[in-house]
Amino acid sequence: EAGVAQSPRYKIIEKRQSVAFWCNPISGHATLYWYQQILGQGPKLLIQFQNNGVVDDSQLPKDRFSAERLKGVDSTLKIQPAKLEDSAVYLCASSLGAAGADTQYFGPGTRLTVL
Amino acid sequence: QKEVEQDPGPLSVPEGAIVSLNCTYSNSAFQYFMWYRQYSRKGPELLMYTYSSGNKEDGRFTAQVDKSSKYISLFIRDSQPSDSATYLCAMDTNAGKSTFGDGTTLTVKP
Numbered sequence: 279e280a281g282v283a284q285s286p287r288y289k290i291i292e293k294r295q296s297v298a299f300w301c302n303p304i305s306g307h308a309t310l311y312w313y314q315q316i317l318g319q320g321p322k323l324l325i326q327f328q329n330n331g332v333v334d335d336s337q338l339p340k341d342r343f344s345a346e347r348l349k350g351v352d353s354t355l356k357i358q359p360a361k362l363e364d365s366a367v368y369l370c371a372s373s374l375g376a377a378g379a380d381t382q383y384f385g386p387g388t389r390l391t392v393l
Numbered sequence: 394q395k396e397v398e399q400d401p402g403p404l405s406v407p408e409g410a411i412v413s414l415n416c417t418y419s420n421s422a423f424q425y426f427m428w429y430r431q432y433s434r435k436g437p438e439l440l441m442y443t444y445s446s447g448n449k450e451d452g453r454f455t456a457q458v459d460k461s462s463k464y465i466s467l468f469i470r471d472s473q474p475s476d477s478a479t480y481l482c483a484m485d486t487n488a489g490k491s492t493f494g495d496g497t498t499l500t501v502k503p
Contacts (some may be wrong), residue, residue, distance in 0.1 A: 373489065
């Protein structure tokens with residue numbers, strides 16, 4: 279079974295530029311998550327999708343971050359404009375459902391450096 | 394104050410040692426308690442999860458949950474160099490929204 283795929287793996291941009299990350303979840307997984315992991319910290323949930331609808335985006339900085347999940351499969355996360363404090367690893371995860379017992383499978387992440 | 398606090402480490406132990414990793418939490422609504430392992434430059438992978446209080450064992454790993462004290466632990470027996478990684482505790486109220494600790498980095502020396 280293929281895992282969660284993410285691209286690019288690394289990205290370096292200047293502040294105020296825009297950037298987009300892509301995630302392809304495990305086939306058949308209805309729930310998709312984007313997390314932000316700052317160095318030395320645990321992952322922080324940015325947004326949770328159930329199929330192509332948003333379940334929770336309470337911690338997404340909506341003035342600069344946006345995310346979509348077209349057709350309930352792939353997802354993109356965009357930052358525009360980027361700030362220095364956005365430097366982090368952006369992790370995508372997927373699970374069969376949205377219950378606490380549903381295992382979340384993580385991708386390798388995209389490491390973003392904002393200069 | 395964070396909802397989930399994790400002993401920061403880092404921990405360095407000799408091969409074969411017993412390792413204890415711990416987290417405390419403040420949200421009494423948490424029902425699911427997970428431990429993830431994260432190798433450098435990789436995403437977290439689920440090691441174990443426990444529902445409510447009690448112990449759960451899987452090979453060399455034992456997870457303990459004490460809801461009355463809001464305290465969870467992961468024990469690793471006969472630790473191996475391949476166990477060297479960052480261990481993250483995470484908790485869920487059953488909404489699929491996990492709250493993570495900041496991780497403890499473990500090094501097992503041969």
